[in-house]
Amino acid sequence: MQPVTTVSGAAYPWGAKNVDTDVIIPAHWLKTISRAGLGRGAFETVRAQPGNIFDDPAYAGAPILIAGDNFGCGSSREHAAWALADLGVRAVIAPSFSDIFSGNAVKNGIIPVVLPQAAIDRLLAVAAEGQPVTVDLETMTVTTAYQDRFAFPLDPFRRRCLMEGLDEVGLTLARDRQISDYEAATREQRPWTQPRSDHARIAVEGAGRT
Known part of the structure; x- marks a missing residue:
């Protein structure tokens, strides 16, 4: 797992609530045990709709996803985190996450950032303007070019794992x-x-x- 301390760039201003793991990666993609290529199936049902945000050239390769409450609910499939990582997402910002998804995200180098809805609304507006968003694990803040600064919590152990690039194998080898x-x-x-x-x-x- 690659260490991550800062994620900065465009952000998908999605904001959808109760996004379950079947939406993130449909079940028929679970036949593979490889992480490579799962980005093609990420949000497949959403991307089937014309004008969807994930195929908008303005957000191509965006490393940040801004979502709504209860992101990653549903099944425990780790493929959901694999698909996001393969899509290029390194941080997801939402008011809350499913516990299992949050754990899977950290194990795959994705920062789960919890912020109140008011902060989410502000970030959605900023991202919709095409302005970059920065998630910084050193300062534990999310910032924008407009001088917005939102502090977020994260378990110290998970923070260490992300910053040092440690998954279960890495922790054992250490x-x-x-x-x-x-x-x-x-x-x-x-x-x-x-x-x-x-x-x-x-x-x-x-x-x-x-």
Whole structure:
């Protein structure tokens, strides 16, 4: 996962409420286990409508999506976060998120920014004018070219994971030394817990130290 500290640029001024994961990525796209290419299916039903915001050249490649309350509700499919990331979205700003989607977003390098509806309304207006929006994890703020500045909360652990580019694998690898030390101590102190093939090796190592 790539570290992210700042996301800045155009923003999709969508504002839709109760956007569930089936809207984000329809179920027939879930047959794949690859993240690549899922952006093509992102918001497929919305993009089937003429003049939709996701195919508007003015917002092509926008890294920020501004949505309404309860974004990401519905199923727990991680494909929803995969599809957004493949579409190029690195931050979603909304009044609230589904807990599962919020967790999946962070695991895929997407910042879930929670702001009150009044701030959302202001950002929708700014984005609709084509003005850039900036999400900054260093200062925990969302800012605009009009000097708007909105502070947002984020769990410190999730913030660290995003800024350091740590997913579950990365977090585990960061503790590789501690894990190795623990396994070595376990082999020494409780050899009967080890696989049978290890018993002879442990006995030889023990004899060599006497």
